[in-house]
Amino acid sequence: MNNKKNMTAPATGSFGAMNDFATNIKSITPEYYQQVAAIIDRHLNDFVEKSGRMPNVIDIGGAGVLPFDLTIPNKICILDIFQKPDCLTLPDNAEWIVHNILSEDMPNKEKYDIVIMSGVLHHLADKNNNIRQNLAMCLENVKKLLATGGCCLIFESICPPYFDKLQDLFYPIYSRILTKALKFPYARLLTLKEIATALNAINFNYRMVDFRQIKQHYFAGYKVSSKIYPISYICVELRA
Numbered sequence: 421m422n423n424k425k426n427m428t429a430p431a432t433g434s435f436g437a438m439n440d441f442a443t444n445i446k447s448i449t450p451e452y453y454q455q456v457a458a459i460i461d462r463h464l465n466d467f468v469e470k471s472g473r474m475p476n477v478i479d480i481g482g483a484g485v486l487p488f489d490l491t492i493p494n495k496i497c498i499l500d501i502f503q504k505p506d507c508l509t510l511p512d513n514a515e516w517i518v519h520n521i522l523s524e525d526m527p528n529k530e531k532y533d534i535v536i537m538s539g540v541l542h543h544l545a546d547k548n549n550n551i552r553q554n555l556a557m558c559l560e561n562v563k564k565l566l567a568t569g570g571c572c573l574i575f576e577s578i579c580p581p582y583f584d585k586l587q588d589l590f591y592p593i594y595s596r597i598l599t600k601a602l603k604f605p606y607a608r609l610l611t612l613k614e615i616a617t618a619l620n621a622i623n624f625n626y627r628m629v630d631f632r633q634i635k636q637h638y639f640a641g642y643k644v645s646s647k648i649y650p651i652s653y654i655c656v657e658l659r660a
């Protein structure tokens with residue numbers, strides 16, 4: 421790992437302080453992870469069928485949740501900005517790399533057939549928000565990681581169109597409440613338009629994958645009903 425480059429990359433929303441996140445999260449919002457697993461497994465199986473080999477997979481901001489069939493990939497790389505918690509045991513085909521996806525270089529030069537990012541984009545905000553700049557940087561780096569013929573699956577909770585401006589306006593206040601009072605990482609929800617604009621800017625081919633909306637969300641450690649928390653879920657498939 422190149423520490424110098426990692427130190428200069430924006431400091432975003434690490435989940436390192438939440439030791440039990442990976443073990444608990446699937447039982448908090450099972451509806452979400454069941455769908456995520458079904459979509460990822462479908463893509464893993466399609467890859468095997470088309471290429472005749474097992475894919476190399478990277479789960480960016482994976483936190484060790486690993487919501488897919490672990491027996492299909494050849495290799496699984498979990499990339500996150502914190503160290504693997506001791507309570508987590510990884511399968512033999514998995515390695516954990518501590519790295520900031522906003523750094524200039526990856527610690528190795530590998531390319532991946534399937535890149536997964538679930539619930540990561542809205543945590544790319546930093547102390548000064550910078551969500552759009554950081555999103556653009558992240559997508560550039562994802563593009564470099566994708567092997568020819570590979571695909572990236574983004575699962576993301578998005579906000580309604582007006583909500584981006586509201587968040588930007590109140591970011592200095594609410595980010596303090598989030599990080600200091602609720603002890604939660606930085607977060608700034610994106611709109612679909614912001615994500616599409618960032619993808620178009622770097623000519624990343626994408627298509628929307630059907631994703632059923634869920635009734636219970638995870639918010640800062642709590643289960644919240646979709647009636648009071650106005651987010652929806654998307655899955656976007658990006659092609660190299």
Ligand SMILES: C[S@@+](CC[C@H](N)C(=O)[O-])C[C@H]1O[C@@H](n2cnc3c(N)ncnc32)[C@H](O)[C@@H]1O
Binds near residue numbers: 434445543
């Ligand atoms: C909401 S959690 C999602 C965890 C998992 N992917 C899932 O679906 O449950 C967001 C994850 O992104 C990681 N993260 C945030 N900023 C990051 C960055 N710049 N580089 C790599 N990982 C990052 C956090 O540490 C955290 O583990």
